[in-house]
Amino acid sequence: MGQTTEEPEPGLPGRGGPRSAATRQAILRAARAQFAAKGYEQATIRAIAADAGIDASMVMRYYDTKAGLFAAASSIDLRLPDLRDVPRARLGRVLVHHFLDRWEGDPTDDALVVLLRSAVTDEKAAERMRAIFAEQAEVSIKAVVAGGDAHRRAALVGAHLLGVALCRHVIHLEPIASMRIEDLVGDVAPSIQAYLTKPLSDRQG
């Protein structure tokens, strides 16, 4: 999601006409904050509506249930490039760069950081994160990785990139938290490239 705007955003989750885009974005932002702070069970529609500055009935009108609201608030498009268009030798670099850019992103769009925070304490958010990973990252990686171990390679890539995101955006471990994105890409890309293209478990260190 981008900044709050009157412009309809195609594919923005939830019902309602184009004019309601700003309201829906306000609801989704409040929902992400509440789900992150309290977890799925403790978060309430009432508190989310209050944060968004609207009535709870309006939230229900757009999203029906808390489950529906959660699904919409944690619906994240990683916007991965089609890796089939990327030269094989640059796969690691392109993937790391895209991923770091995506996490940095629009300052109003901290949906990924919020989902990561939520997933650590909330099984429902962890399930969303696994689904986003499977439906987007894994599909994208499988398109360029041959063989039966694509599932495992994708998970190794995911584990490393999530660890980088965790240290950069959540735990603030230095120097990763403040390195220039280009330097971080340069450091991490070779590992990701190896997970995508080298034999597993007998790679030369």
Place this chain on the structure above:
Amino acid sequence: MGQTTEEPEPGLPGRGGPRSAATRQAILRAARAQFAAKGYEQATIRAIAADAGIDASMVMRYYDTKAGLFAAASSIDLRLPDLRDVPRARLGRVLVHHFLDRWEGDPTDDALVVLLRSAVTDEKAAERMRAIFAEQAEVSIKAVVAGGDAHRRAALVGAHLLGVALCRHVIHLEPIASMRIEDLVGDVAPSIQAYLTKPLSDRQG
């Protein structure tokens, strides 16, 4: 910390004679659970004492303040081996193996997972995690990594290993969550070895 026992455990944080080891361990376990579930600010000595089945005054007797209790509950010994005794070609493998074993550990000792969960939502826990990393992992790595970039190498190693722990123990991303430890070591060790021993930012993918 191991299982609850009457045996005094050297270095167990907190005051009190040897006989109080079981009580202190019960307090620390309850404290970790409360800090993880509620964060530092929301957790109360009263609730921790209740969970441990003792009086709040007993908790204060051992740990003085909530801050003291938090420090003790999040005091984790990574028990890293002296990497200077490890053949250089095996550094990655030894470090990954030790780290995965340590996280698997005694099932009653989930202090590391608890700290990771806490660190994601709580700045005080994140600070503890950075301190444990700096005082233990980074010191250990610096002993075998020459040059001014040891700080950066240590952070890259930490980011990758934390990502693996996150996927294996918290988010339960498959197949990392259920791989045999030996297979996971085989997959991840080459990346860690590269972070420790190869030139940064111009490694060959």
